[in-house]
Amino acid sequence: MMRMRNVLSCVIIGSLLIGCGQTISDEEDISETIESTTEAQDTEGNEVAEESVGEYPTEWGQAYLDYINNTEVGSDDSNREETLNSWDYTLIYLDDDDIPELMIDTNMEAGGELIATYYDGEVVDYVLSRIGTKYIPETGLLYTDTGHMDYYPVYISKLENGQFTQIAEGVYYLSDEERERLANVDESWEDSVNYTYEWEGQEVTKEEFNSNIASYIDIDLLERPDDYYQLGEIRAMLQTGKWSSYGHRYELVKENVSWQQAFDEAQAKGGYLATITCNEELEVVQELIEKENMTDNSFYVAFRKGEWDGDKFLSARWVLPSGDNVNTYSSYDYEYRNDPDYDSSFKETEWDVYDGKAGLLMYGSSGLYLYYAPDDLAESVPKYKDHVGYVIEYDE
Structure with a gap:
């Protein structure tokens, strides 16, 4: 989880409520409703104290x-909000002061990345031509080695006193x-390829190339941000110091329902089917399930996977109670936990996750x-009957 000094107050306070609900099983059953909230409470017995975050924004x-609201997004400014929604955002501590830097990943190689620092009352930004830049926390050092098509430029930059400076470069x-x-060559040549190496415009050996890099930066200490946020989340954090759903209450309902029934029933109960848009929110739900x-x-x-609605294609999205959609492009952790190609911890299923549409x-x-599942899991895969439910989210 990304460390944010006095930026976020992450408290998980759980309260439990067991209740009865309607079941659609053929046999008499009891559907369970379990409740939790992220709202901080100053009551005796709480094990987690809320950290003071000061005044926000x-x-x-x-x-x-x-800066986010006014940054250039390309030649077609009419789609500004759509473009901003397609980017990922995070806060990192690149230099050694108490103010984090804003890092933006455009999710496109051609779009690159942006890093902005706040210094002496102004935002100073630095444009990186590719994505995938790494950094060493609190040193100001940035390392970019993200070429393609057999051409790999390497740039080493540093943030110091509010200024970004490229301090070295090479290419192979x-x-x-x-x-x-x-x-x-008839056989596979990946292990026998001989790249040409240049450092500061001069051809060097591979060993000299790596030695030059090591003289500026220890690549073993490099990191990528470990937590990214969607546009709505980063705006909430910058405005309030907390993620957008902080203080929301959650219920677990165990009931043999379809995705659409869950969507409708959640609203009938006064809430809505949960929209989990950051890792902090996921942790609250995970703790409740474990407890x-x-x-x-x-x-x-x-959540809904990309699918056709008549002749209109709807990309992967969260479906709001109004029926409106919020597209999801973000690479926050669990968004990538839905595919066995990404994570060996993926649990094998009795259905093809690539065909499933329901979150x-x-x-x-x-x-x-987060898995892609059939719209009616209990009906489609009998093994899951009486082991299906849904998460209700309440804004209160």
Whole structure:
């Protein structure tokens, strides 16, 4: 989880409520409703104390908000909000002061990344031409090595006193001669390719190239941000110091329902099918499921995979109570826990997850995962009958 000094107050306070609900099972059954809230409470017995976060928005937080809202998004400014929604956002501590830097990943190689720092009352940004830049926390050092098509430029930059400076550069690439040689090699050539290395415009050996890098930066200490947020989440954090659903209450309902029934019933109960849009919110739901020993159950949430609605294609999204959609592009952790190609902890299913359209929370070997599931799991896969439910979210 990303460390944020006095930026976020992350408190999980759980209260439990067992109740009875309607069941659609053929046999008489009791549907369970379990409740939890993220709202901080100052009552005796709480084990987690809320950290003071000060007044929000902070001066730097407001400056970052203005920067996001006014940053250039390309030639077609009419789609500004859509473009901003397609980017990922996070806060990192690149230099050693108490104000974090804002990092933006455009999710497109051609779009690159942006890093902004707040210094002496102003936001100063730095444009990175590719995505995938790493950094060493609190040193100001950035390392970019994200080329493609057999051409890999390396840039080392540093943030110091509010200014970004490129301090070294090199490149390694496949020469035309080497490309021609490899074209005549019958066997696989990945291990025998000979790249040409240049440092500061001068050809060097591979060993000299790596030695030059090491003289500026220890690549073993490099990190990528470990938590990204969607546009709505980063705006909430900059404005309030908390994620957008902080203080919301959750219920687990165990009932043999379809995704649409869960969506409708959640609203009938005065809430809505949960929209889990950041890792902090996921942790609240995961803690509740674990606390109630319900890890062998599966719970629908308001996520839908990309699908056709008549002649209109709807991309992967969270479906709001109004029926409106919020597209999800973000790479926050659990969004990538829905595919066995991404994570070996993925739990094997009795259906093809690539065909499923409904968002379903299930436990794999390492925690809570978002799966693509059939719209009526209990009906489609009898094994899951009486082990299905849904998560209700309340704004209160």
